[in-house]
Amino acid sequence: xxxIHQWPATLVQPVGSPLSLExxxxxxxxxxxxxxxxxxxxxxxxxxxxxxxDQISSEVPQNLSxxxxxxxxxxxxxxxxxxxxxxxxxxxxxxxxxxxxFFGPGTRLTVL
Amino acid sequence: xxxxxxDPQALSIxxxxxxxxxxxxxxxxxxxxxxxxxxxxxLVHLILIRSNEREKHSGRLRVTLDxxxxxxxxxxxxxxxxxxxxxxxxxxxTGGFKTIFGAGTRLxxxx
Numbered sequence: 001x002x003x004i005h006q007w008p009a010t011l012v013q014p015v016g017s018p019l020s021l022e023x024x025x026x027x028x029x030x031x032x033x034x035x036x037x038x039x040x041x042x043x044x045x046x047x048x049x050x051x052x053x054d055q056i057s058s059e060v061p062q063n064l065s066x067x068x069x070x071x072x073x074x075x076x077x078x079x080x081x082x083x084x085x086x087x088x089x090x091x092x093x094x095x096x097x098x099x100x101x102f103f104g105p106g107t108r109l110t111v112l
Numbered sequence: 113x114x115x116x117x118x119d120p121q122a123l124s125i126x127x128x129x130x131x132x133x134x135x136x137x138x139x140x141x142x143x144x145x146x147x148x149x150x151x152x153x154x155l156v157h158l159i160l161i162r163s164n165e166r167e168k169h170s171g172r173l174r175v176t177l178d179x180x181x182x183x184x185x186x187x188x189x190x191x192x193x194x195x196x197x198x199x200x201x202x203x204x205x206t207g208g209f210k211t212i213f214g215a216g217t218r219l220x221x222x223x
Binding site for chain 1: 142143145147152153154155156157160200202204209210211212213214215216218
């Protein structure tokens, strides 16, 4: 069966520090991968999605970037965090044409 | 702008009652999905309804889709305290890879 892992679960970082959040999927090949951010009590904002290695689309201009060094690994990064980067970050994968998505447990990021 | 918009934003009911949540969207879709999120956790997929389907059931869940009105509803029958969570609709627009999520309905079921 397929599983998706995210780490760390929680992170507290100072403004201006770098960021690296990792997401890995097991049990499937060539998944579509997604990074979302969720503000408290709000819906999901799509940040990046990838339909394959070296195929990453950015949805919103920001100081975040994404990379996919392996088929089942998706990394969210920043060189310098802003206060507004605080939030709950969710990674998800999907396969097939229906776009049903499976979510990781999320990372709670607080930028101070 | 948001593709899916849920209504109401929040809903509080007694255990045993039915809970109905609505979702409206704007563009043509391949399918519409409903997800559940417990506080501080990832989302869990509940049910998917295709654009050529009008109603679908899964356990205590019933989903309807009206493509002419671009709307969907999620009914949870005989609610339980454990159903307390946020519920999101998400649409898969025609010809895309992205699934677009609404802002969600927060459901609170009182024991």
